[in-house]
Amino acid sequence: MSQAAVLTIDGPVSSGKGTVARLVAARMGWHLLDSGALYRVLGYHARNQGVALDDEPRLVDMAKALPVRFVEQQGDTAVILAGEDVSNIIRQESVGELASQVAVLQPVRDALLARQRAFAESPGLVADGRDMGTVVFTSAPLKIYLTASAEERARRRFEQLKEKGFGATLATLVEDIRTRDDRDMNREVAPLRPADDAVVIDSTTLSVDDVVNRILDEAAARQLA
Numbered sequence: 001m002s003q004a005a006v007l008t009i010d011g012p013v014s015s016g017k018g019t020v021a022r023l024v025a026a027r028m029g030w031h032l033l034d035s036g037a038l039y040r041v042l043g044y045h046a047r048n049q050g051v052a053l054d055d056e057p058r059l060v061d062m063a064k065a066l067p068v069r070f071v072e073q074q075g076d077t078a079v080i081l082a083g084e085d086v087s088n089i090i091r092q093e094s095v096g097e098l099a100s101q102v103a104v105l106q107p108v109r110d111a112l113l114a115r116q117r118a119f120a121e122s123p124g125l126v127a128d129g130r131d132m133g134t135v136v137f138t139s140a141p142l143k144i145y146l147t148a149s150a151e152e153r154a155r156r157r158f159e160q161l162k163e164k165g166f167g168a169t170l171a172t173l174v175e176d177i178r179t180r181d182d183r184d185m186n187r188e189v190a191p192l193r194p195a196d197d198a199v200v201i202d203s204t205t206l207s208v209d210d211v212v213n214r215i216l217d218e219a220a221a222r223q224l225a
Contacts, residue, residue, distance in 0.1 A: 005030075005124040005224055006139075008132035009215070011146035012192060013096065013180045014153035016203055016211065020146060021128035022077070023212045028126065028219065033119040034070070035129030035136070036099065037079050038112055040090040041068050043098025045081060053101045056108065063111035092166060093176065100180055103130075106189045124224065130184060133195035141222050144215055145194035148204040150177050 007024065009017045018034060025032040042063055043053065051058045069080040079087045089095065102108050109131075116136050119125055127136065133143035148156075154173040161168045184192040194200050199218055203211050 004120045004122045005141060006120050006132075006137040007124065007126045007142045007144070007215075007219060007224065008137050008140045008195075009126065009128045009144045009146055010130055010132050010134070010192070010194070010198070011144075012130075012153070012184065013177055014157040015146045015148050016153075016156065016208065017128045017146050019208055020211050020215065021126050023208065024215050024219075025126040027212065027216060028124065028224075030124040030126050031119060031121055032077060033116060033125055033127040033129075033132075034077065034079075035112075035116055035127060035132060037070070037090060038066070038068070038116070039099035039103045040095050041079060041081055041086065042066060042108070042112075043102045044086065044090055044095050046102065047098055053098065054105075056105055059102060059105065060107045060111045063108050063115075066115075088164060091160075091164070093161070093168065093173075096180070097176075100183055104183070104187045104189055109135075109190060130192045131190040133198055134193065135190050138195075142215075142219055142224060143195045143198040144218070145198040145200045146211065147200070147202055150174055150181065152204045153177050 009021045011017045022032060045066065046053060046059060046062060051062060067082045071078040071080055078085055079090060113136065119127065133140055151174060154170055154177050157173050158168060158170050201211060201214060
């Protein structure tokens with residue numbers, strides 16, 4: 001594994017880890033890994049190619065050869081799949097459900113493991129996901145577990161979807177989030193949980209800036225920033 005410093009940010013769906021990770025990476029001048037995007041792209045690609053989400057051998061082959069690139073542009077990261085910008089498509093709730101289904105398969109996670117670790121390059125990496133601190137980067141000097149109430153996460157997700165022109169109801173989002181939480185936390189493979197040495201941040205009543213500054217303070221205390 002690369003010796004570059006890694007800061008991991010794990011947490012449940014819609015906890016704000018993606019936004020926070022991008023801002024922290026930008027403030028620190030570090031690389032960014034959105035591991036959830038890999039699973040979303042894989043689920044989306046599998047559906048488009050007619051591959052069943054429980055067909056482990058074909059999903060593993062697809063994961064190893066996934067034609068995906070992450071391109072930094074205008075302060076954001078574009079996700080390019082086989083030459084197509086799928087950045088917005090993979091953020092739809094239906095694609096998140098596909099990602100959650102393929103993510104429970106150990107062979108698929110193994111196939112993506114080396115690919116994720118390869119993102120750790122100098123000067124450092126901010127890795128956002130669900131098992132970054134517990135599986136992928138277990139020796140990271142700073143591990144954050146970011147969470148918030150299901151109701152607050154649903155409210156944030158509702159606002160995001162509304163801004164992007166996608167329809168959803170708040171009640172449905174709360175139910176979907178609780179279902180995803182249950183699946184992610186109770187799956188046999190890499191269940192969602194804080195690493196033993198993680199700093200747990202409940203952002204229910206915090207602003208994005210509050211969370212970012214708290215993480216930067218923790219990084220500074222470890223001489224990472």
